[in-house]
Amino acid sequence: MNEDLTHLTREELIAEVVKLRKGIRAHRDSTMHELxxxxxxxxxxxxxxxxxxxxxxxxxxxxxxxxxxxxxxDTQLPDAPRVKKEFNDPDSPSNI
Structure with missing residues (x-):
């Protein structure tokens, strides 16, 4: 399944790692309704x-x-801020 990696140059492997990290960070950094x-x-x-x-x-x-x-x-992040923003409502306050 990962045979394609064996043919990549060092630079191509680095670019692949950077791309994957960017995607993982974007997913990790999603918040509120994006979750x-x-x-x-x-x-x-x-x-x-x-x-x-x-x-x-x-x-x-x-x-x-x-x-x-x-x-x-609630169990894993009991101290995470709570927001009142409604999904897809630009007028909804994002305050905690």
């Missing part, structure tokens, strides 16, 4: 181009998953 979205741009950093077959849960299961994810943030 709820899937990130195909991260998957597109891989050399194999596939169209993932996404299975979407029904609404009740989806909402329960969202709640569990949000609860996990």
């Amino acid at each position: 709820c979205w899937h990130h195909p741009q991260l998957w597109n950093l891989l050399p194999e181009k596939t169209i993932p077959e996404i299975a979407v849960p029904a609404w009740p299961q989806f909402i329960r998953g969202c709640l569990r994810y949000r609860e996990s943030l």
